[in-house]
Amino acid sequence: MRLHWHRHDLRVTDNWGLSAADDVVLPVFVFDDEILQFGSPPRVAFMLDALAALRADYREQGGDLYLAHGDPSAVLPDLATEVGAATLSYTEDYSGLAAERDRVVTEALDSEGITVEGYHDALHHEPGSITTNAGDPYSVYTYFWTKWRNREKADPYDPPEQVVDRPGDALPALADLGFDEPVADIEPAGTGRARERLADFCAGPIYDYADRRDYPADECTSRLSTHLRWGTIGVREVYAATDRAMADAPDADARESVEAFQSQLAWREFYHHVLNFTPEVVTQNYKSYEQAIEWRDDQAEIAAWKAGETGYPIVDAGMRQLREEAYMHNRVRMIVASFLTKDLLADWRHGYAHFREHLVDHNTANDNGGWQWAASTGTDAQPYFRIFNPTTQGERYDPDAAYIHEYVPELAGVSAETIHAWPDLSPSERRDATPDYPDPIVDHGERREQAVTMFKRARGEDPDE
Known part of the structure; x- marks a missing residue:
């Protein structure tokens, strides 16, 4: 046995x-x-x-x-x-x-x-199986992806033939394990639900994924992250379904879109490889700086970020989606992470800890990799001088403010034009639009300059040059 x-x-x-x-x-x-x-x-x-x-x-x-x-x-x-x-x-x-x-x-x-x-x-490919020519683990995703996509993928495995009927203890309730009921509405679990999501995604949205995945109001993502995190569906079954979608793709653009989704599966494995070889990244910066980064860590600002009360609509919509659904769209995860680390100048560890507490799909490797990417401290990270403008991000990826309207009810009756102009409006113009939504807690332009200066100092550079 x-x-x-x-x-x-x-x-x-x-x-x-x-x-x-x-x-x-x-x-x-x-x-x-x-x-x-x-x-x-x-x-x-x-x-x-x-x-x-x-x-x-x-x-x-x-x-x-x-x-x-x-x-x-x-x-x-x-x-x-x-x-x-x-x-x-x-x-x-x-x-x-x-x-x-x-x-x-x-x-x-x-x-x-x-x-x-x-x-x-x-994982499709275990840590150590995809390395540089010198045998070292990759720290740049694009090189990892090139080898990952060209490796043969195993077929899904069959279930076991004989299983013992021995139940053990009863399934406990949350309270039995010392947990309160979640505030968020948690989606149903199980392989059946995961397969439904996968089938629905591969039946159509996967062919628009490359063009539409960054728009949080669209239903053009797989929403499989929680199922992959808990293993309610296998990675080989997911990849096999995308391979079938590739074979059925109507044109080159659709095939490119399927490959874009497959590249996200590779990102997931890349961060698992990074964690395996550098487990200290859970608490430490992956990238070394000459001097310590002088994070601002203003607790009132961090609290406003957590509450979705920053006065930057796309940021607040994301933080409220997190609270309500224990989930956040991936583009918005990048936006809120950039805002915390580059606009509020707060240590990425505050954001990682908050996501770990609230995300149902929290995964140490992927969340840590994403946060350090946004903070410019991780492997293959966003350069410190490339800082998301939250207003521009909202205009580009939620142009009609549909996502913002859904999660920020105070702005439900406010036009998209006014919402995207919110940080630039006068206090009286904001009050005329709605008295219930806060003013911006920081000035993005000023904080952007401070962020660049902060990282230049950490790099040992003259901030005035």
Whole structure:
């Protein structure tokens, strides 16, 4: 018998570790308090829903998902001994915390004579498989992407043939795990829901993805990030669907659009490779500066950013979408990250921590990579002197203010022209438009100059040159 230890691979199909079993499988999930302390209501709520769906999938096959609560290094060896399992499989994780947990669990199982097999199931190409000619990990995405897209991708894996019917503990409620109900409206979990999203996306929107993905009012993104983060759908199944879409594409522009989406799958893997080889990026800048960056870190300004009360409509719409849905459109993530780090001159770690608390699709590798990109401290980062103008970003990507109208109700009756001119209006003009929406908390032009000066000093350069 084999134990399969589920963590962020909450599915039965296209699961490499499960598929590798040539014997009866007992699937296991352990509620680990050491890991749960880093959780948040949105993520844990989605996880519990995904576990309920996973348990239902196993029961359809005549088996069940074994649930336990405790230290995996104690629970798993005891369970393996009890049921006579000779092997435990799991999907590799790439954060430092997960790597340490897996090391301790592996040692405990080894001491009991139980074989441990880790599978790089969450990625098409494991860390170390795509390197420079010198054998070093890439720090520039474009070179990584060139090799990634030319590598053969494995086909989706079949589900296991025999699953043990052994349920273990009951599925807990959020309160049982010490979490309040999330404020946000969390989307349904499970492989069935993920497949619906994938099918809908590949049936049409994927062919407009290259042109429309940056417009948050459009439904032209896959919304699969949460499902990939929790593994309710496999990366091979997603890629295979995009490959079929590529074959069915009506013209060259549509094929280019499919490839643009596939490049986002590669970005996801690129940041996982970065995290694997430089785990310290979770708390430290990837890029070294000669001097420490003199972040302003004004707590009142950071609080206004979190609340969506900055007086910059596209920024506030994004922060309120985050609060309401535990999700934010990717273009808007870049806008709000740039605003925090370049307009408010606040350390990217404040934003990363806020996203970790509120995003249902929070992923250490991708969120850290995105925040450090915006802050000009990361790998292949945005140059420090290229600073998003939040007004221009709103005009370009939400020209009719449809996205802003949806998430900032104070501006629902205000014209797009007035909304996009908001920072340049006089206080009286703003009050005439609506008395309920705040004035801008900073002047973008002034803060842009301060940001450039701040980074020049960190680089050891004369800020006046």
